[in-house]
Amino acid sequence: MTGLQIAAAVAVVVVAVVTYTLGRRSATRSGQDFDFARRTVRSRRNAAAMSGEYLCAALFIGITGVVLAEGADGLWYPIGFTAGFVALLIFVAAPLRRSGAYTMPDFIDARVPGAGMRGLASLVAALIGVLYLLPQLHGAELAARTLFGGPDWAGPVALTVLVLITVLGGGMRAITVTLAFQYWLKMFAIIAPTLVMLVVFIGSAPGGAPHGITSDDPPVFARDSTIRISEPVTLRVEAPTKFEAHGEIAGHPTDGPTTWSPQRGPLEVGADTTLTFEAGAPVPVLAGHPAGNADWLDPSGGDVWDLLGTYSLLLALVLGTMGLPHILVRYYTNPDGIAARRTTLHVLLFVGIFAVFPIMLAVLSRLYVPRLLVTGETDTALLLLPSAMLGGGLAGQIVTAVLVAGIFSAVLAAASGLVFSVAGVISTGVLPERLRKQQLGAVLVAAAALAMALAAPRIDLAHTLSHAFALAASTFCPVLVLGIWWRGLKAKGAAAAMVIGAGLVLTAIGLEVAALQRGEEAPVLIQHPALVSVPVAFFVAIAVSKMSRRRVPADVDDLMLRMHAPDPLGFLRDRSFPRQTEEQTRSGLTRHRRHGHG
Template structure:
């Protein structure tokens, strides 16, 4: 049933994509759907594109793993659109550019800056796109048992073919359809699960019990090598082989399945892990990283990355170029806030249900599978199969919608901003890019999807956010200043995250390297401002600013 739901979704996606073939004749048709998309359709498409696998699966998993403080993630995701509504939507549409790098050249008159912006688009899109394909492959493996590579190849090619057929127009129809589908398939099962759960389980959702002992015989399927610290002698079965383990540290290998008996004490996570125990006192605190020494700094850093990173995501910004005018772009952003707010309400339900029913996933580092695991824990038989199929189709729709937007931004950067473009080259680039990311997805099977997506937001916040805010609202910005600030933001954000991946530092220093937006974004702004103040302002800057901010004609 689950496989049939996914196949049907892929076929509908490709058929909708084929609908855009007849209407696609020019580069503008491919990249911005000829700028004729209505606010309601555009907002549904933006929401469908934005609600990625990380939103559909990851936020609920983060609630299990990090506690109620993880709800700051959807707050930041949604708040980004309020900032976009106030600062970016209308003037970006009035710029007349087809892509973010195109805006950089139109505003600052530098072809070199446009090429560098295209490189940044490739970095951001790659950081965001690969985890989507990984999540799709993992999801299909979990629910249908197919090999991981099959899910990766099917997912990547479905997106590439759809985009090559119909471009932005096809992507718009697909993403709007899939937002409605995701909302239905996310909200419906959540309500159904709550009704099936019964009053006693619903009461536990208000204050989940601390996960100190296994309530039932529980298999834990480890996704990564994990160090466990047992607090008492425990009889387990490791891949079906009984073992009597003494108190102390033990290592669970990736892909091993440990079967813990009912009533056994839950082991602690070793190896420097500092995750709060699901349902415990630290888990219930309203800040991120409550088991660390810097929960407030961690929370602010995530908010800066998610809210300001939303403003800098190239596949989201290009959506406002599809609007007929600046007023329509603002309406699109306003409607999007309402649609996203409605969707994220249900992540709370899944997060709390997962904390009560699947808390062992935090041991196996597989919390992003909680949503599709829950139906089998609440009910059984055909009902569980139906709910799992619906949620799987919704999660796969999340992957397809987001990947379409990312692949479109990536194709535009490669075939429109870095080299002379034409419609045929854009189509071929979309197919080639979808194939090119498959090896990375195959190699990164064990990547943390939520962490990888957050890194894309961090890079976007440290590069394009300062460029857009200053480029749209400060006439003194120069190409040299913008380039220097973007280089500083890119090097600091990517370098800091890469450095901590290699060194594995903890404490405040480790947090600031893992989540560098708190300092990399202000640094990028500062470098842009200082370098622009000592540079010569182009004579056409004032005229360009007037064009960006003059009200639209009735």
């Protein structure tokens, strides 16, 4: 084991142990901790907890990866992730809290009750959860492979086991404290390394002279680099490039120095090829990504379809935030609607502060680890950047360890939170009465996500995550927004919107996977379907509700009053505990703790 691996392993172990201990220590009150938390958790700490859950792997390393690969076009991701909380704040936060619903199926059950509505909503929540877990597991795979080597499945399997231990062992129960800790850890783990590396960058700029980021040329290798290509790739070359190749180039076995100029078209590299570039050589990039730095910096390129794609992505991210199961659950820990709004505002500020740092790291990565542009594994930039900038010595190891701690914490918090909330949802909504146990739900969700993660094609983490957002935006968003603001929403309309919205998004995902397997690039609106699916879902919800002849039941007025009457009037009345929480009290989830603490 190298020093770097030891440092990374220590970071992972420390985060895991502290998370687990904090969670267990603070979860002494079995089953009822949500109720106690409700009266005592202040909005800022609640916001830290919510941000702790929200800042997942795809945000932590995905933003850096996507900005490094796509340049200015990748900047829409952090904007969308932040703006999602504005939409949540404006349309959902306070009424959702006042409605007393604990999960999305609870809300649907209260607002548009009907046969099968809870089951349908639980199924959609589980789908969103699994899609959201996918980039977390892929992130774990990337990190494990980059740092430790080993087989592809090791990272996801290890993460799944850890998540199940945390969730089943109760480490995630009194989640507010744990998540707030995770949030501050992640903030530290991104800010401190960024500052250190910025200082190093500014200090080295005059002498060491990394190639100017604003010039028109492509980035260059800072030192001699040998890159192993394991899967066939198509590269784009902007200037005549000399390199040494061992393997297959453009279909011919090659062994020795080669020159490739832009006139010869795209450079096709076969599997298991080693390319060696000398220092100062321009970096070829994956086809489809901007090659020159000026192109990379420029957000204006592309045709109308690219513009539509940008809007589609933004729409998915902005409206999808309100449908994420692990975010909605946290609203219940707010004492009232006003606190819910303030919590959301804090989350908005926290996430906004966070989002700036991965962007800066992406710019540094372009200068110092351009080799990732050749392999396309841009999501690993954060792991490789410190040693590239600070050298393999102690400084590089420490900074890497801090970043690894942040990334691991991001993966663990988001995955545990998701598995926990989705497990509760499906154990009450989907599983038959006899099997209604949250542990079973947790194992099912984790296993489904793991199986999908191992089978699914690897694409950019941020892009994978945007699918989960698109699904949430096309299913839960219309039901939530219309349910809160429009009295006329009926069960049939809500059900039709969820089914059609989910159908459209899942079809698009299927088509994209099919295109990837044929080695083509899918059309823009297949990659980002929200621009079509969200308006369709809204339209269907409204149209079907209007056509339905059933009258709006009287207790809808009651609920509308409760959701919108200001808190001081005292209409907020929390339902007795949601079913699954009561069941946890009785079931094994908390049993060991009661024994342990007498």
